Amino acid sequence: MMFRIQPAMLKIAAAAWLLGATSAMADTTLEFTQWWEPELPAGSLRAIMNDFEAANPGIKVTLVSGPYATTRDQISVGAATGTLSDVVGLDGAWVNNLNAQGALADMNPMMEASGFDKTQVADIIKVDGKAVMFPVASFVYPVFVNLDLAAQAGVTKLPSTRAEFLEAAKKMTHADKNQYGWVLPLSLQTPSGVQNDMMSWVWASGQSMMADGKPALEGKPVVDMLTFVKSLNDAGVVSPGIATKTEQEKVEEFVNDRVGMMIDSLAHVNLIRKRNPKLNFDLIPVPVVENYTGKRGLPYASWGIGISAASKHQEEAWKLVQYLMSEKVNAKLVSLANAFPGNVNAKPDFVTSDKAFAKAFEIFKTGYLANEFTGLPVAEDLMTQFDVQAQKMLAGEQSPEQAAANAQKGWMAKF
């Protein structure tokens, strides 16, 4: 009996294996490396991938997830060794280096071939004319104002210009009570304060730190910004410990009623509420220079997406990118991430259900996304160099003009 069953079983097993192997051969498996999955509710990114797989039979997606820093290192090594995943999560600060390594595919031909509507995306990051990244989700940086501190200080109108901001910060400062008007984190450990808390003043007024693709730090916009920051520091309205303060400490000080105003990521709204449910705060756009009435640049950090130049499945990878950038899917993803959409037509859930987010969405809609560090070579190094010069200025070792000139010299060496 056994001898009769065995060949039959073998045949069934062989047939099953053949079927499996055939279907496996028919399927294309895309590898998608990103740091988003650990930052989203458990299983939510996988669910979106399952929906994609259902909508695109024959394509499977394997998620390779890790914390931000690990992902960055993994992508750097993958780019060097030619083993980069088919689809990669990107930070704007990385794209220049990755492009220099020839690791990112140009998505222009893919957009052309598929008739992709470019007007639906908030931004396309280009390096040397190549479209290398789309911001999928954006975390904007408005000004958070502690309304109770503002009311106590007699600030009835929230600041809209730099002069009004200085006045409001002065009124909110009571150094004897460890209370200050503004907080500026310039730790060299994470020099992102240069981007979020300093250059944001430049971009808010529709100005630029660049000219013709080169640094223009000695220009009026950056020197004026440095002069303004120095005036805040000289007025004693900035919380002490600037040179070693990190972003986390900035948020902690705001949460604990120790600073009246801070520029911070909208992604921290829930964290702030959790840490101090009684905190009464509002969001305003970053104040602008006097008499500026144009559109305001809104600093942002983003979850970007790109395709590996070494991918053998670029067509399928492009389908996944398109899927994530499509109106409905993008709205779903950014709703989960509490971020603003990469598709201009997408409307995340939270903007209708939450007052703070609704206000921020209004700021987002009336302004434009601005982050000139995106796509620059060794962006973090540039921030570190600027940070050092700003620290020297705040320590009284040099003027804003000298700080700008020294930073310009350092930056030019990197271009």
Place this chain on the structure above:
Amino acid sequence: MTRQKRSHHRLKRAVAPYLYLSPSLLIIGLLMLLPMVTVIGYSFQNSAVLRRDPSFAGLKHYQAIFADPVFWASLWHTLYFTCMSVVFHMTIGMVFALMLNSDRINPTLRNILRVLYILPWLFTAVIIAVIWRLLLEPNGVVNSVLMQMGIIGSKVEWFSSPETALHAVTFANIWAGYPLFMVSLLAGLQGIPKDFYEAAYIDGAKAYQKLIFITIPQLMPIIISISLLDFIWTMQVFPLIWITTGGGPIYSTEVLSTYTYKLAFSSYNLSQASASAVVILLISLGLTLFYIRYQKAR
């Protein structure tokens, strides 16, 4: 036994020790020598790691770091940080060890002190950095206490001021590292024969004379060994400085380890970072050879 068998047996005996050593040699080769040689190789390449076809750069990256004033500032800060740490680790470790070894202190109190004094050793570098950041922040406990005592008139930005940052970070490291000396010296103190002190007592020696002529000479081998090891370890301290100051403000606490880290992970200049790492390796190697020679001489 035939001649062939004898030579086979001799060969087996000659090879046997190497076979026993082979697992550890393999591990050392894979985990230590290979990365070391690779990093040395990177220091002579252009765009190491970042390019698949890096070109030979010669000594270019070494010239670049030696021409960088920040490198020399880092070297000076490293030496200051290391020397001060080792001297104070030794001094505090010695004082506490003598205290814990003294019969004049109540045994219960001595046991309590033993636990308290060893506490800094139980914390990781990250915890130590966070503790001192909280204590020394402008609105922190230290400023508050010093102001109440009238020692300082206004808040001092210990980690954020270029004048005080290096001293503050060195202080935190001294606090974190003295228990190693204390425990080693305490063990050494307990090994000194009582007869020496009894003879000195009969000769009318005073306490400080006993310390200078008996205790310190008896502890000298431990002091030198631990000092050398501490020097090598302290030179490579990274997390404490990185978390407290990030090498700033400006470059006032930049040490060789933070300088190298920034080259690698902020500038993505892995070739220059490798050259800087090789310099650290050479300094550490010099100290290690000195330590080994001292151990052999003993």
